[in-house]
Amino acid sequence: MSVRFDDKAKIFFLKTDNTEYQIKINEYGMVLHTYYGAETGETDMSYLIKEVDRGFSGNPYEGRKKRGISADTLPSEYSTDGAGDYRVNALGIVAADGSRTCDLRFKDYNIKSGKYKLEDLPYVREENDKSDTLEIVLEDKTLELEVVLRYGVFEKKDIITRQTLIINKSDNCITLNKASSMCMDMIDKNMDLIHFHGRHAMERQTERIKITHDIHTIGSKRGASSHHNNPFVIICDHNATEDFGNCYGIMLMYSGNHMQEVEMDQAGSIRIVSGIGSSLFNWKLGKSETFETPEVILAYSGKGLNELSFLYHRIIRENVCPKQFRDMKRPVLINNWEGTYFDFDEKKIIEIEDSAAELGCEMFVLDDGWFGERNDDNAGLGDWKVNTDKLPGGIKTIADHANSLGMKFGLWFEPEMINEDSDLYRNHPEWVITDNNRNPVMGRNQLLLDMGKPEVVDYLFDSISEILDSANIEYIKWDFNRSIANPYSGGLEAEYEGEVLHRFMLGTYKLMDKIRSKYPDILIEGCSGGGGRFDAGIMFYSPQIWCSDNSDAIDRLSIQKGTSYGYPVSVMGSHVSASPNHQNGRVVPIITRGIVAMSGTFGYELDPRKLSIEEKEIIKKQITDFNKYYKLIQKGRYYRLTNEFEEKNYVCWQFVSEDKSECLVNIVLTNVHANAEIITVKLKGLNKNGCYIIDNSSSSCNDMPLEASFESSGNCISYSGSALMNGGYSFDPMYGVYPGMQIHFKMR
Numbered sequence: 047m048s049v050r051f052d053d054k055a056k057i058f059f060l061k062t063d064n065t066e067y068q069i070k071i072n073e074y075g076m077v078l079h080t081y082y083g084a085e086t087g088e089t090d091m092s093y094l095i096k097e098v099d100r101g102f103s104g105n106p107y108e109g110r111k112k113r114g115i116s117a118d119t120l121p122s123e124y125s126t127d128g129a130g131d132y133r134v135n136a137l138g139i140v141a142a143d144g145s146r147t148c149d150l151r152f153k154d155y156n157i158k159s160g161k162y163k164l165e166d167l168p169y170v171r172e173e174n175d176k177s178d179t180l181e182i183v184l185e186d187k188t189l190e191l192e193v194v195l196r197y198g199v200f201e202k203k204d205i206i207t208r209q210t211l212i213i214n215k216s217d218n219c220i221t222l223n224k225a226s227s228m229c230m231d232m233i234d235k236n237m238d239l240i241h242f243h244g245r246h247a248m249e250r251q252t253e254r255i256k257i258t259h260d261i262h263t264i265g266s267k268r269g270a271s272s273h274h275n276n277p278f279v280i281i282c283d284h285n286a287t288e289d290f291g292n293c294y295g296i297m298l299m300y301s302g303n304h305m306q307e308v309e310m311d312q313a314g315s316i317r318i319v320s321g322i323g324s325s326l327f328n329w330k331l332g333k334s335e336t337f338e339t340p341e342v343i344l345a346y347s348g349k350g351l352n353e354l355s356f357l358y359h360r361i362i363r364e365n366v367c368p369k370q371f372r373d374m375k376r377p378v379l380i381n382n383w384e385g386t387y388f389d390f391d392e393k394k395i396i397e398i399e400d401s402a403a404e405l406g407c408e409m410f411v412l413d414d415g416w417f418g419e420r421n422d423d424n425a426g427l428g429d430w431k432v433n434t435d436k437l438p439g440g441i442k443t444i445a446d447h448a449n450s451l452g453m454k455f456g457l458w459f460e461p462e463m464i465n466e467d468s469d470l471y472r473n474h475p476e477w478v479i480t481d482n483n484r485n486p487v488m489g490r491n492q493l494l495l496d497m498g499k500p501e502v503v504d505y506l507f508d509s510i511s512e513i514l515d516s517a518n519i520e521y522i523k524w525d526f527n528r529s530i531a532n533p534y535s536g537g538l539e540a541e542y543e544g545e546v547l548h549r550f551m552l553g554t555y556k557l558m559d560k561i562r563s564k565y566p567d568i569l570i571e572g573c574s575g576g577g578g579r580f581d582a583g584i585m586f587y588s589p590q591i592w593c594s595d596n597s598d599a600i601d602r603l604s605i606q607k608g609t610s611y612g613y614p615v616s617v618m619g620s621h622v623s624a625s626p627n628h629q630n631g632r633v634v635p636i637i638t639r640g641i642v643a644m645s646g647t648f649g650y651e652l653d654p655r656k657l658s659i660e661e662k663e664i665i666k667k668q669i670t671d672f673n674k675y676y677k678l679i680q681k682g683r684y685y686r687l688t689n690e691f692e693e694k695n696y697v698c699w700q701f702v703s704e705d706k707s708e709c710l711v712n713i714v715l716t717n718v719h720a721n722a723e724i725i726t727v728k729l730k731g732l733n734k735n736g737c738y739i740i741d742n743s744s745s746s747c748n749d750m751p752l753e754a755s756f757e758s759s760g761n762c763i764s765y766s767g768s769a770l771m772n773g774g775y776s777f778d779p780m781y782g783v784y785p786g787m788q789i790h791f792k793m794r
């Protein structure tokens with residue numbers, strides 16, 4: 047068992063292969079977080095806590111003579127509002143009499159083998175792992191409120207999940223105005239917070255800040271996890287690097303409003319609270335009702351950021367994404383969006399399919415515009431019926447044609463949305479989330495369906511199923527193209543209106559679950575104007591997510607790198623698009639574009655009929671190379687070899703196979719200089735005694751003009767793993783516009 051309770055010392059020990067987590071119940075029944083980190087040999091780590099009497103930090107009534115006992119200073123496992131803990135809290139309530147105090151104390155516990163599951167929300171699946179569950183039951187006797195803290199311990203994967211059930215055992219209603227998933231205190235100082243902020247078409251940019259005496263809130267109020275702040279943060283030693291230092295990951299598995307609060311308190315301790323965003327939220331908990339919070343995936347690495355990323359990559363690939371797709375070769379796809387936008391008909395699609403098949407593409411995806419009166423982005427959402435003016439043979443004709451060429455066929459939907467100009471809106475204006483007393487805030491001229499209404503979910507399930515049954519559709523692109531505003535559901539009574547945004551997410555998850563259950567083999571690619579819902583919640587249904595609407599390879603370097611801290615490349619939708627790029631006008635060589643897109647679920651997003659003969663030949667080689675490296679890229683260990691805070695001229699990254707017998711090194715220059723310094727990069731993760739040779743390489747470097755050319759001192763025929771890791775690899779000077787190089791090393 048990876049969970050043990052020491053009854054005498056009142057300590058819970060949660061152990062994985064390389065980590066230990068401790069919780070202690072003190073004499074007053076307060077549930078204290080006493081440790082998370084490298085293993086301690088089950089030493090009671092509460093010796094680190096000093097019960098200091100701090101002025102204005104109050105004491106529980108029973109402990110009033112021991113002034114060092116204070117909810118405000120002791121490290122808590124789940125803190126509450128109103129009971130003397132003035133730091134950021136995990137739970138806030140309003141009782142039927144209007145009181146707002148909640149004081150939770152230990153009641154009971156359960157240790158079970160196997161991982162708990164959630165009823166209505168996504169969670170980390172057990173699969174074939176050895177995992178155990180700890181449930182700690184807390185209660186507020188006055189409120190008759192129970193809170194169950196649940197922990198899933200994945201022993202071999204060094205992962206601990208946390209989740210909370212809030213149960214009303216009283217006869218009265220209790221309103222939750224904050225219901226976080228977890229709280230954890232660390233006594234370490236000198237820690238940094240790494241978080242991933244961004245905007246549409248520039249998601250998950252890495253920011254690293256020193257944690258100060260302040261509350262840092264990383265969250266979203268947009269009704270979606272958002273392009274703007276990913277629900278994943280890292281807390282690490284101030285001097286932590288890729289290969290050194292203590293790093294903690296906190297990843298919320300939720301796709302709606304969220305909040306990660308990080309506070310350094312008066313004594314320099316750090317608290318992290320993570321869960322559903324409390325803005326615009328409250329939840330009425332009736333008699334005997336339970337509120338289930340989203341799950342948090344925690345990981346600890348004592349060996350720096352690379353190890354932390356590895357732990358997340360593995361758990362997401364193996365225990366979060368649907369099992370069917372874990373080992374399935376995902377098709378190299380071609381999507382028509384940037385190739386045609388709304389301007390297509392059956393003839394054009396068939397021509398595109400023909401030329402895509404010649405290049406070696408394995409799936410054709412028809413994007414937005416195939417349904418209703420959808421000729422631009424102002425109409426049609428909600429009307430999931432084929433537009434037979436554009437596609438007289440329906441979806442079947444173009445899907446059959448793709449199949450006849452040996453390609454699969456995929457289709458775009460945006461299920462949760464509706465246009466005012468649609469038959470659905472004309473028939474059901476009451477199905478929309480909007481405040482009826484005012485004009486709604488519009489986004490892309492569309493509104494949101496009220497996914498909290500079961501009849502909306504049923505309509506979407508039936509109409510989408512009808513299309514899926516009409517042809518051999520093997521992939522869905524599930525889009526979501528605006529933020530939520532005017533959160534009001536005509537169907538709820540006033541006091542339940544604070545539930546609209548969470549109910550929206552529950553309805554979306556329900557629909558995804560119904561579609562997954564009926565069509566388990568259909569590959570769903572998540573999308574939200576690119577990566578606006580790039581989170582582990584969506585990944586539970588969808589093993590890949592379109593990473594960004596920005597398909598420019600150079601911007602993608604920082605987007606994909608930021609994404610890689612928490613998420614594996616096997617979930618990052620990444621395509622080669624036309625040059626000049628449609629989003630920023632940048633011209634980038636096709637080989638460089640290919641190198642960047644290959645660090646993802648690879649595909650193309652352009653009109654293949656417009657390619658030159660030379661480009662077509664390069665694409666054929668890219669697809670062959672990608673398929674050759676597929677396992678190495680998707681399952682190999684990913685290493686970031688450059689630190690963007692220090693290196694501004696190039697980005698380098700590497701994949702190493704599980705058995706270390708091969709690796710793929712990728713480099714893209716973002717600035718080229720005359721008479722440039724030589725770039726030498728130390729590779730990682732190789733077999734130090736292995737003898738590696740260069741098996742294949744591709745490069746988009748232009749030939750140098752004569753006066754700038756260099757005499758190669760000759761490359762080695764073979765390199766030992768230790769030479770490549772300790773001495774490094776020196777790249778030949780690179781010249782031209784955004785040159786890139788990909789080198790495949792193989793052990794002899």
Ligand code: DGJ
Nearest residue numbers: 383413414573575576595
């Ligand atoms: C936003 C997506 O991110 C794009 O790839 C494309 O599918 C458009 N929506 C279509 O409207």
